[in-house]
Amino acid sequence: MTPLGARLHPTIVDTISQLETALYQARASVSVRALTLSVTPEFSSQWLASQLEDFCQRYPDIELKMIVGYQRPDFGPNGVDLAIWLGRAEVGLVMEELLMDEEFVVSSPTLSKRLPKRYAIKAAPLLRYTGMRHTVLDWQRWYEQVLDHDVGDEMAEFNIGQAVENGPLFESFADMLAACRDSLGFALVRSSLVAKDIAEGQLVRCFVEVQPSAVSYNLLYPPNALQNPSAALFRAWLISQVNAIA
Template sequence: MRRLPPFNALRAFDAAARHLNFRLAAEELGVTQGAVAQQIRGLEAELGISLFERHPRGLALTEAGRGYQPNIRRAFDIIQEATSLLRPGRRHVTISVTPTFASKWLIPRLADFTDAYPDIDVRIVATDRISDFQADGVDVAVRLGRPPFGPDVTADLLLPHVIVAVGSPLLIEKFGHPEVVANFEHYPLLHDAHNLWPRFLENIPSLKPTPNQKAIRFNQTALAVEAAIAGQGLTLAGSLYVEDDIASGRLLQLFGTSLAADSGFFLVSQANAQSHAAISSFTSWLRGVASRDPEPASPPTSANGSAKN
């Protein structure tokens, strides 16, 4: 008879080894920090060896812990794959995306997929947090950044990230074109969490914000875009977030320049994800839609840095 450590203790070790933090491991598992610490102590006592070094500011794996982690992780992957194979009729796919990507790009296009695949249940998890495929039950993620995105995942470039300035036609009619220096100071500047206006205006030396120029700040790009549509000011956003609004006339692209970030939108999945028909169908559709997306209207100027949403 095989003698195995308790399953919950192994789960606690797997989470703590990835986060190197008992609190974050507890949040992932939905238990208390004390429960995670107790599970780890019990596992170490059963194995007769220390798996973590406890430091005032966090954890570190011991040599034994570093050797144990990849095997335990692989064991959980095998269990998940074996369980998935018991459900050959799997007809759902769970996608993790940021709130802005969900509202401004994915959801307006999603009806095409549901019409083509009415038997596949699509589940969207909109969060700025980097999802864990195992713990969160996520099949596919779209993330803005640069690879690598973690061990045992594949990342394929889906769309470039190009930043443009936009404003409401009604606001521009009120204040005049913002490219004119005398007009620009009348425009409130709408900022998201990435604060790209200073970098963007470096490419337009004639325009500089004045000390009295109004600024409104949002923690989500989607909120800044909605404020721009409502005529509350000018904002910067990824071109793919505003392409539909520009096409419909709700927004105008301004200044004839753009910033090309050194990051992009990547399709991230586990290495074995494409073996599931529903996931394969969704990722193939997503790549096809992305390949048909129009290029930015103006030549981009390079910019360093990346954004989350």
């Protein structure tokens, strides 16, 4: 070894050792199959929760972390892989439509049976919850259809916006539905979030008026997100579940 080689040797050995350590850690991280999903509370509790057992049984080695809330998903280096979001995607993200819902009013079967034939919307409070976006606007869109069928002086004086503001306010969508099941009022809901309740007879569609939802549930992710095999598997599984129910 030349004098120059002798001086370089410790540095080269140390560099190679660091490279071997980095490669080992990279291989170890690949063996841990992980996925982080951002989802809204309503979709999590009313739709996804009942489906996740199937995913966990199919892919027991995938570690699924869920971030439940209304904050916009963070797709940064330490953020989420996929997001189920109600609304449009930001520029640069892939957006795949999952569910196109209808919106209609539900109540308990008990309340529905005792509604009057006319002016029934005035017979019980209009329920709402803190996370609900565009509450008054959605009710107003729905109510415009009622006016076409149930006109009269009494209804002309009825202010749907004020009725919504005066209605009971609940902490979550689940709490609002529980109150609705207990005959405490009407709830304006999306079809995908109450399918189970309606199938089991706990809630009923108490008015004929229905409207397409202004926004849909979408799957959002960065263009390179599916390079994570766990994200690709979850996406394929989620779409198959949606198609099976549709």
